[in-house]
Amino acid sequence: MSLALEICRITEEHVGTARLGDVRVVALEVGDDAGVERANLEFCLEALLGSPPFGAARPVIEPAPGDVFRVKYLEVEDDGPDDRRT
C-alpha cells in the first residue's frame, strides 16, 4: 500500500491536485526483481485510483526487465497535446 500511495503522489505531482479526477490511466513498469508483487500492487492501486480525489482511473502494469519500478505514463482526460505517440 505504501508504494501505491507513493505512485499516487507522483501522479499528483504531474497533473496537479485539482486534475486528479481527470486521470484515467496510471501506467507502471514493474520488473521481476523489483521486489513488488504485481497483483497486490494492482489491488491497492485499484482501491486508491477508484476513489476521491481520483475519479475513475485504473492502473496498467507492464512487465519490465530487472528491478525496474517506475511510473511510465498517465492518461488524463483533457484537450492538451500528447507527450508521446501511442
Place this chain on the structure above:
Amino acid sequence: MTVRTIDVRERVMTRNDELAADVRARLAAAGVPSFNLVSSPGSGKTLLLERTLERLGDRLRIAVVTGDVQTQNDADRLAAHTDRLVQAVVTNGACHLDARQVTSALEAIDLEDTDLLFVENVGNLVCPASWDLGETAKVVVFSVTEGEDKPVKYPKMFRMARYAVLNKVDLLPYLDFDVDRAVAFAREVNPDLRFFLTSARTGEGLDEWTAFLQSQVPSTVTT
C-alpha cells in the same frame, strides 16, 4: 474531451532515495553510524534497544528515532533508559518509515553531540525493505517464536539487511525452532548476513551485540 498521454518515466522511489542520500551525507559528515532496526511485530526490537541503551548509554551518546503506526509507547519505553531525546514518529496508518520522516526527526537531534543513531522502524517485514532511510545498515530482527523460514518468506528484507539478530533464544528449550536451519535459510537469501543470537530478556548474546555496535563508532575504534 480527449485523452492526453503524459510521459512520466519516473522511478517510484526517486524522491525518497534523494532524501535518504541527504540523510546519509549528513550522518557521514557527523561521523554517526546509524542502524535501521526492521522486524515483524513482536520480535523484541524495543526490548533489545532498551537493553542496548542500558549497556552503552554511559559510554556512547545514542539517539533514537522510533516509528509506530499509532501511539508513542515504544518511544516512552526507550526514554526511560536514556536522558537523551527519543524522537517518536507516529505514521498514522503507514506501515513503514520513509526518508522524509527521518529527515524531520533529525531536525531535533544534534548530530555533533551524537555517536550512534538507531531507527526503530514499524514492525513489518515487507514495506520497510523498500524504503531507504539513509541508514548505515538495516538490522533485521526476528525471533525463535517465529518460523525458521522467515528469511525465505520475506527474502527482500533479509537481502537488504547487512545484519540479523535472532532474538528470544532463551525460549529455545521450549520450542522446536532449529537455529541452524534458520541461519541456512537466511544465508540462502543473503550469504553475507552477519548473525547475532540474543535474548534481550536474559542478556544472552548482548555482549557480542554491544561490542559490535561500539566497534562501529569511529571515535571508539582502536587502530
